[in-house]
Amino acid sequence: MTVMLQQLNILQTYTGMKPKVAHAGEDFKDLLLNEMSGSYAISSFNSFQQIKSALYNLPILELPDVLILEVDENGECFDFIENLKKDVHLKGLLILLLSKYDNKIWKARAIALKVHDYYLYPFSVINLHERISLLIKLRILSSQNQEQSFLFSQKDFVYKMPVSKRLFDIVFSVIILLLLSPLLILVALLIFADSKGPVIYKSKRAGTGYKVFDFYKFRSMQVDAEQKVIDFEKLNLYGNDNFSTNKATFFKVANDPRITRVGQFIRNTSIDELPQLFNILLGDMSFVGNRPLPLYEAEMLTSNEWSMRFLGPAGLTGLWQITKRGKKSVSEQERKELDNYYAKSCSFWLDLKILIKTFPALIQQEKV
Numbered sequence: 001m002t003v004m005l006q007q008l009n010i011l012q013t014y015t016g017m018k019p020k021v022a023h024a025g026e027d028f029k030d031l032l033l034n035e036m037s038g039s040y041a042i043s044s045f046n047s048f049q050q051i052k053s054a055l056y057n058l059p060i061l062e063l064p065d066v067l068i069l070e071v072d073e074n075g076e077c078f079d080f081i082e083n084l085k086k087d088v089h090l091k092g093l094l095i096l097l098l099s100k101y102d103n104k105i106w107k108a109r110a111i112a113l114k115v116h117d118y119y120l121y122p123f124s125v126i127n128l129h130e131r132i133s134l135l136i137k138l139r140i141l142s143s144q145n146q147e148q149s150f151l152f153s154q155k156d157f158v159y160k161m162p163v164s165k166r167l168f169d170i171v172f173s174v175i176i177l178l179l180l181s182p183l184l185i186l187v188a189l190l191i192f193a194d195s196k197g198p199v200i201y202k203s204k205r206a207g208t209g210y211k212v213f214d215f216y217k218f219r220s221m222q223v224d225a226e227q228k229v230i231d232f233e234k235l236n237l238y239g240n241d242n243f244s245t246n247k248a249t250f251f252k253v254a255n256d257p258r259i260t261r262v263g264q265f266i267r268n269t270s271i272d273e274l275p276q277l278f279n280i281l282l283g284d285m286s287f288v289g290n291r292p293l294p295l296y297e298a299e300m301l302t303s304n305e306w307s308m309r310f311l312g313p314a315g316l317t318g319l320w321q322i323t324k325r326g327k328k329s330v331s332e333q334e335r336k337e338l339d340n341y342y343a344k345s346c347s348f349w350l351d352l353k354i355l356i357k358t359f360p361a362l363i364q365q366e367k368v
Contacts (some may be wrong), residue, residue: 020063094116290309
């Protein structure tokens with residue numbers, strides 16, 4: 001039995017009850033009841049209307065811990081989820097989708113609705129079991145904080161930055177911003193002249209302890225680049241499926257056609273990263289740490305094996321940047337291991353070593 005399943009059994013012993021799972025659908029009903037009823041109290045419904053009626057009539061303390069919904073051929077499940085999220089009492093439910101349909105549009109909609117996972121048949125029941133137990137454990141840990149950023153509380157995992165590290169970040173970010181201000185202005189003008197759209201690209205990223213913040217870069221891609229991610233998933237250097245827990249978490253494309261002319265230059269020279277000096281000044285991240293991730297990537301790294309990376313500081317540069325950046329040989333496993341190693345081993349001397357090695361790593365050889 002895995003560590004996560006052992007923890008779930010301990011949780012059941014401590015609370016005296018099984019976690020509650022509500023399921024809607026017919027295709028996987030027998031599979032769930034046969035394989036998971038020993039660990040969960042499963043209530044199964046044949047339609048969304050039935051489960052909706054049950055949810056709206058249950059007292060708050062009797063609501064299920066997890067909803068497992070089967071994707072129907074008409075995609076009605078997404079309208080059902082959207083309506084759930086409008087209800088103040090139901091919008092925080094953990095939701096997983098099971099599907100027989102490999103539909104890119106539905107996967108994208110599931111991401112937009114912040115569904116916690118999307119399993120395409122055939123899927124591993126053990127992996128589903130592990131995922132549910134993890135989500136429940138995290139929900140319990142965050143029960144004292146009702147305002148969740150995207151999956152669980154930002155206060156559950158606290159990294160306390162050393163005063164010396166924070167002072168270093170403030171002093172040197174101010175100095176570098178002042179020295180590079182002419183370059184920043186020039187790059188902004190070139191981006192403005194090269195393509196339509198804002199000069200600064202702003203996105204939500206998950207950093208230390210899964211804290212979500214606005215992340216700044218010089219825009220190097222077309223303005224609709226994020227909407228085109230699903231169109232390039234087969235070209236992802238890390239794999240083909242950002243949703244499966246068995247497949248790729250990170251997303252990167254070689255010779256990405258979404259990159260602009262000026263964008264290619266500022267990415268290869270790492271100039272596009274300079275606006276993150278403002279993030280450092282604001283305290284969102286440090287000079288050295290693990291790179292803050294887009295939310296769709298961070299949500300795939302919640303297993304107890306890989307969430308370690310979020311227990312260290314978020315940073316402008318880190319171990320992965322100085323050892324593997326831009327190399328086609330890097331694997332998803334290697335990147336995760338480097339991030340985890342830094343989170344467990346971060347120190348002043350390791351930071352100094354990374355900073356020294358960052359300068360020769362700034363110039364990328366590969367167009368990624």
